[in-house]
Amino acid sequence: MSTLIIEAFYGGSHKxxxxxLQxxxxxxxxxxxxxxxxHWRARTSALYFSQNVPVSDNYRILFASSVLNLTELTALRPDLGKLKKVLYFHxxxxxxxxQKCQERDFQYGxxxxxxxxVADVVVFNSAFNMESFLTSIGKFMKLIPDHRPKNLESIIRPKCQVLYFPIRFPDVSREHDKDPESFFRSLLRLQxxxxxFHVSVLGETFTDVPGIFSEAKKALGSSVLHWGYLPSKDDYFQALCMADVVISTAKHEFxxxxxxxxxxxxxxxxCPKDLxxxxxxxxEYLYxxxxxxxxxxxxxxxxxxIIRKHLYKGEMARFSWAALRGKFRSLLTTEPREDL
Known part of the structure; x- marks a missing residue:
């Protein structure tokens, strides 16, 4: 018995x-x-995977993130449609x-x-993610001009559960939706x-980079310790260990x-007192x-x-792989359906 994992956007937290899990x-x-x-992964990856995932009698469970159009995949590959299908929402x-309200935006949701x-189990990485999705279905479907489907939230909700993203914490001794403008504006005011102060701006660089990044890097000058993507996870965690404060100015975070x-x-x-x-x-950590x-x-x-002596007052263990391992194992090792 094997679990088939399909990830149409293999990077960041998805990767x-x-x-x-693998x-x-x-x-x-x-x-x-x-x-x-x-956008193209969401539109077309189902067809790609339908042609590139070999047929096998060993699959019992299909695990995929919500970037994949699971409906298209299971229609194109009825053999995969028979599996227990677990859909994970990052x-x-x-x-x-x-950025703009265009007709194609409707299609992704x-x-x-x-x-x-079509999924058997729908898993969200937070209660905020789950509730914001489920409670928005009704309003979202009103965008359809007529002959609207009904009762979708009540159909989907019983399948849903929250399973926090599992983090394998290190052994240490101690895009438009992230709103970089607000982050850098605060730093420039301090300057x-x-x-x-010193600042490290860490993370991958994608195709579209807001102009504020290059402007801020130049303006902050010698205050910058690290800038950009650190390919080594050890270097990344070392940079975190050198820091005293971590700031989020995200406009959206699940x-x-x-x-x-x-x-x-x-x-x-x-962090923002939101999302x-x-x-x-x-x-006490929210603004x-x-x-x-x-x-x-x-x-x-x-x-x-003040912060160097501060002991964090939240709970970290519930987000660890050690705490969540059993739930993920149970999710992905369920006995096969009788009709297979």
């Missing part, structure tokens, strides 16, 4: 999850597409921010709804106030792996306005000892 769950077979042009397109209808990794490495988190963050972090963020950073710059 991190399926690599972990390593930890017995008899996993993994098929992927590179993490580029997610993010959902019903409430994801878009619609595809995710269809995928939920103008004559306050001393979980936040990087924030939790930084906190595990000893960073004091500052998934109140579910993950205690209230409501850019001005609140600036004032807290200003205070930390003047009194760095």
């Amino acid at each position: 991190q999850l399926v690599d972990l 390593e930890e769950i017995e008899d996993c077979v993994l098929y992927t597409l590179p993490a580029k042009k997610w 993010e959902n397109q019903l409430v994801y921010p878009v 619609y595809n995710q709804i269809l995928s939920c209808l 103008e106030a004559g306050l001393s 979980f936040g792996v990087a924030m939790l990794e930084a906190v595990y490495c000893g960073c004091y988190p500052l 998934v963050y109140p579910e993950i972090f205690p209230a 409501s306005t850019p001005e609140q963020l600036f004032k807290r950073l200003q205070n930390f710059c003047k009194r760095p000892d």
Whole structure:
């Protein structure tokens, strides 16, 4: 008996999850597409995988992220449609921010709804992700001019569950939706106030990079310790361990792996009092306005000892692979259906 894992966007947290599952769950077979042009992956990956995943009598479970159009795949490959189908949501397109309201935007959310209808189990990485998706279905479907489907939330909800993204925390001694403008604006204000600080801006660079990045890098000058992608996970965690504060200015976040990794490495988190963050972090680590963020950073710059002596008051263990291993094993090692 084997688990077939399909990842249409093999990068970032998507890659991190399926690599972990393949390593930890017995008899996993993994098929992927590179993490580029997610719009096209969402549109066309089902056809690609229908032609490139070999037929096998050994598959019993199909695990895929919601980038994949599961409905198209199972129609093109009826043999895969017979499997227990587990759909994992890293993010959902019903409430994801878009730059422009175009007709094609509807299709991504619609595809995710269809995928939920054909899935046997629908898993979300946070309660915020699940509830924002389910409670938006009704309003979203009203975009259809007539002959609208009904009762979709009540059909899909019983299949749904929350299973936090599992993080394999390190052994340490201590895009438009992320709103980089607000982040750098706060740092430049600190610089103008004559306050001393250093900053590391870590992460992958994709095709479209907001201009604020190059402007801020130049303006911040010698305050920058690290900039860009660190290919070595050890170097990445070492950079986190050197930091005192980790900041999110995200306009949208369904979980936040990087924030939790930084906190595990000893960073004091500052996050918006919105999105998934109140579910993950205690209230003292949340801010409501850019001005609140600036004032807290200003205070930390003047009194760095405050955060260097601070002990994080939240719970980290519930997000660890050690805590979540059993639930994922159960999800992916269920007995095969009797009708196979």
